[in-house]
Amino acid sequence: MNSLKVRLLLSTFIMTVVMLPIIGLTLSNAFERQLSQAVKNELKAYSYSIFTVAEVENKQLLMPNFLLENQFNVSKSGLYAVITSLSQAPQKNIPLWQSPSLLTLALPALLPSPDVGQTQFSKINLAGSRHLLYSFSASFSDNGQAFPITLHLIKDQQQLLSALSDFRQQLWTWLLALMAVFIFVQIIWLLWTLKPLTVLTDELENIEKGQKKALTAKYPLELQQVTQQLNILLMTEENQRTRYRNALSDLAHSLKNPLAVIQSQTDISVSASEQLQLINQIIEHQLKRAQSAGQSPWHLGVQVQQVIDKLLITLAKIYQDKDLAFIIDVDSNAIFKGDETDLMEILGNVLDNACKAAKHKVAVNVASTAKKLTIEITDDGAGLDESQQAIILSRGGRADTYQAGHGIGLAIVSDLVASYQGQLFVDKPAIDKSATLPGACFTIVFDFSS
Template identity: 35%
Template sequence: MKRLSLKIRIFSAALLALLLFIPMIAYALERAYVGSLSHAMLERMRVQTLTLISEFEIIGNISNMPELIINGQFNLPESGLYGIITHGNTVIWKSLSSMNWPVPMVPSLPAVGEDQFIQIQQNSRTFFLHTYTAEFSNGEEFRTFNFHVFQDKRSFDAEVMHFRTTLWYWLGIISIILLTLLYFTLQTALRPIGRLVNEILRIEKGNANRITDQYPTELEKLKSNLNHLLNTEENQRQRYKNSLGDLAHSLKTPLAVLSGLPDLPAQGREPVEQINNIIQRQLKRAVAGTGSRWNQKTLIRPIAQKLCSAMSKVYRDKDIDFELNITKDIGFFGDETDLMEMLGNLVDNACKAAESKVIIEAKRTDSQLSICVADDGPGIPEDKRQLLIERGKRLDSYESGQGIGMAVVSDLVSAYEGRLLIDNGMLGGAVITMEFPLSK
């Protein structure tokens, strides 16, 4: 979850809200519709019951109902609307629609002058039942009659199902419209952040030095802070380089004077030379990697071509064949001098060991840059490979081509948080690879 983008998080939250909100809205609307439909059914059945009451009359001890009722559904067999009149537990009249219809048992009867509206089951079918109890006088006494109207619930359920289908259809369309609007709103709202990210990526790749685009108020402060950070880092790096340059210059003159003394013993010249080499090495190590890899991109191929041109002159007697497998756009995110120092030492060592061929390759993935130098020489013994890449080891006592230069390479690669790999392969000789991590 921590790696999900803001767009995905906001859109997922909105989608979750819709998934919870839409069913709740659908349930509430359906309940409201069913309640309204049930009330309309009650009112309609009350009218139908009153129709039966208005048609009913009692003469003496004989009750009378017309053959046909005003409401035509009472006159059609199996119409779904049934009328029943009872006196006590005796059915004294049935509508034509209920002639072949078994009369359900009514669980309870309302008091005189009152009605009830319930649902009952009959042969796996559900019916609405409206019952009204009334008293009629035959001239001598009052007699109680129950007027029952049964309505098949299938038509009611069909209306509810039609409403539910229509409701979900339109809610689905509304949800799609809302999600579409939300998506385009997010695209518009987050576009400045995308532009800012792209500018930062351009700085990382070395194609820009500062963030220059205009952004909304909320991002302008971030833009200013990032530019201030870049300015501070660059100034600090420049001061660091100047201080180290001054230090190197201050030490260089006394060492030159010391080494030029005519009466300096021979055993003293070697320590002086070692001190000079150590100073150069540590200065190079201190400066390496201090620059921001955001805004420096050094193309590798031109550097490699310069080195090959120089080495072909230095080792003219070997007539070395140089092969470059480097595309034009592959770059090293660091100082050009550092790249020249590292690659120059590796190519120089390869030329010293090579018989006739040296290969320089550079490959890049999303997370790593690899620079490889191979030769067709005798290779490096396996028992000495690890010593060459261990930090803190003194390398100046090794064979020709693996002296102080490899120490500088090892320190520079470590300063750029990379690693140095030594193996034999390709042409049969040594293969030395520098691997540098790339920001994602």
């Protein structure tokens, strides 16, 4: 999980999945306790109303035919009342009275018998379903004698369970909806929060492609120092490379001028003139090597097609007497992650050799991926045999001794390609379905993933 977005989204999802169910369970339990307490309070209130109408006379419990609460008067209404004796056995738990709603139902054999003045809540099975039982013991006075009884109020739990089920269903429905909304809001918030990083990534990609030279977007305070340091690094690297090249250019002029003066002398021998020319070529070659920018992650990207188009326009004018046909197949998105001058030097030398060796046609094929650039240049000339290929690619080989123009400047090309950790191949086509010609084939591969 190297992605910051994935980490934040995953943490948000885990937090939501864990926290909302905990909240849901807490609310559900709280509602259940509140509902149970409300039922208990209701039964307590019923007990007071029943005790107010109960009378004891001559050790007999007198009750009205009908109670004020109509549910006690309707059979199987779900609310029942029964009064039992609290006397010692064998008369204990003997029903003294029961509400009309309980007439068709059978009572359990044993009912709780709390002490006088005490209450007790429990659950019983009645008619195959769970019921809540509230028992309250009290003592009446009959001619100065205590007459203890226990009032049992029984309420069907079906209504309570139904209300609890409805609440839970609505609760989880709303929690799921809330979870979806919360995750959606978190995603929007995350995208908005990380937008500066996305902009930074896009700007860095544009710098690699050569479309920009610096980071110009407005960034939050937390990123401003990073972007400023990156801009300073880009500017410093560019300025250093410019100063270095200017210094080398000055050095080249300071060396070439004395050599030109010496070569202009008429009294020098042919051998000395050849040596002076060789020294001039060596200086030119080494200066071009030194001026190469080499591979760097901060190079502005160069559009390969633009460089090839410029070179072909120039070469078409130089070799207009040969009336060459150029076959071009270039990936328009191909980017060279390096210095434009280096790419011009590499392609210019190889294309110039191809034009010299070609009879009628020169083909240029370019393929690219995010991390790899492949350039293939072929001609319809005489080509190169294996011995010539080995000498061209060997270190120190002087390809300019070969006929048909192949190899002139290849020492420079080889060094420049190597400075970018690339590879130069001869007669090894690397692009599938490319327009190759029967002559020499030069393939240059740059791997920018390293």
